[in-house]
Amino acid sequence: xxxxxxxxxxxxxxxxxxxxxxxxxxxxxxxxxxxxxxxxxxxxxxxxxxxxxxxxxxxxxxxxxxxxxxxxxxxxxxxxxxxxxxxxxxxxxxxxxxxxxxxxxxxxxxxxxxxxxxxxxxxxxxxxxxxxxxxxxxxxxxxxxxxxxxxxxxxxxxxxxxxxxxxxxxxxxxxxxxxxxxxxxxxxxxxxxxxxxxxxxxxxxxxxxxx
Ligand code: MN3
Numbered sequence: 001x002x003x004x005x006x007x008x009x010x011x012x013x014x015x016x017x018x019x020x021x022x023x024x025x026x027x028x029x030x031x032x033x034x035x036x037x038x039x040x041x042x043x044x045x046x047x048x049x050x051x052x053x054x055x056x057x058x059x060x061x062x063x064x065x066x067x068x069x070x071x072x073x074x075x076x077x078x079x080x081x082x083x084x085x086x087x088x089x090x091x092x093x094x095x096x097x098x099x100x101x102x103x104x105x106x107x108x109x110x111x112x113x114x115x116x117x118x119x120x121x122x123x124x125x126x127x128x129x130x131x132x133x134x135x136x137x138x139x140x141x142x143x144x145x146x147x148x149x150x151x152x153x154x155x156x157x158x159x160x161x162x163x164x165x166x167x168x169x170x171x172x173x174x175x176x177x178x179x180x181x182x183x184x185x186x187x188x189x190x191x192x193x194x195x196x197x198x199x200x201x202x203x204x205x206x207x208x209x210x211x
Contacts, residue, residue: 004058004059004060005055005056005057005058005059006044006045006048006054006055006056007045008041008044008045008059008084009041010033010034010037010038010041011088013029013033013091014091014092014095015094015095015096017029017030017033019095019096020094020095020096020097020194023097023190023191023193023194024094024176024179024187024190024191024194025178025179027178028174028175028176028177028178028179031174031178032087032170032174032175033087033091036083036087036174037083037084037087037088037091039083040080040083040084040087040155041080041084043076043080043083044062044077044080044081044083044084047073047076047077047080048062048077051073054077059081059084059085060085060159062077062081063078063081063082063085063157063159063160064159064160065077066078066081067160078155079154079155080155082154082155082156082157082160083155085157085159086137086152086155086157086168086170087170089165089168090137090168090169090170092196092199093167093168093195093196093199093200093203094191094194094195094196095194095195095196095198095199096194097193097194099196099198100193100194100195100196100197101196101197101198102118102197103118103197103200103201104197104198104201105201105205106201106204106205106208107166107197107200107201107204107205108201110146110147110204111147113146114146114147114148115147121140122192124149125138125140125149125169126185126188126189128149128150128151129151129169129171129184129188130184130185130188131151132151132153132171134153134154135153135154135171135172135173136151136152136153136154136156136171136172137151137152137168137169137170137171138150138151138168138169138171139151139152139158139163139165139166139167139168140165140166140167140168140200141158141163141164141165141166141207142163142164142166142204142207142208143162143163143164144162144164144207147166148163150163164203164206164207164210165203165207166200166203166204166207167195167199167200167203169188169191171184171187171188175187
């Protein structure tokens with residue numbers, strides 16, 4: 001990932017703000033990227049401003065060490081580094097519907113092996129995403145034995161529990177409220193239409209390589 005260390009900057013999305021229309025609307029994408037993610041970036045930089053030791057660490061290392069710090073700075077770093085990590089991963093996993101594709105290659109085989117079928121995966125993943133109480137994410141991860149669906153609260157990340165992420169959906173209300181209102185299920189089904197399956201397969205292969 002580019003810009004992996006302090007000072008963090010808000011990297012442009014790999015597509016235009018309107019590219020996910022009509023499934024995820026342009027206004028939501030603008031606010032989500034320019035305000036929500038930007039705020040995590042600003043707060044993370046502010047938290048690291050006076051700490052040259054932490055400034056040397058990568059985003060993933062910051063998430064790793066912040067869990068053991070057990071003080072206000074640790075919590076600030078954990079929540080904001082998590083917010084940056086999760087949003088970058090979420091945004092990079094999306095694309096225009098025409099380019100979304102379908103599960104292919106090694107990931108398709110693993111999905112069928114684990115969940116029985118592609119629709120079995122969709123159902124199980126959707127139930128997990130609906131089950132997140134309050135704010136958080138649902139993830140498909142590799143736990144180095146195989147694929148697994150997990151959820152995380154707030155800006156907790158899968159990597160702090162040793163999981164390697166393959167794909168994720170942000171189910172904080174700011175991700176969908178302007179278009180889908182309170183209908184999270186409708187948002188999840190629209191999110192599947194703009195999921196970048198090529199990227200998900202790359203992530204899956206990268207996980208396998210790190211095993
Ligand atoms: Mn968000």
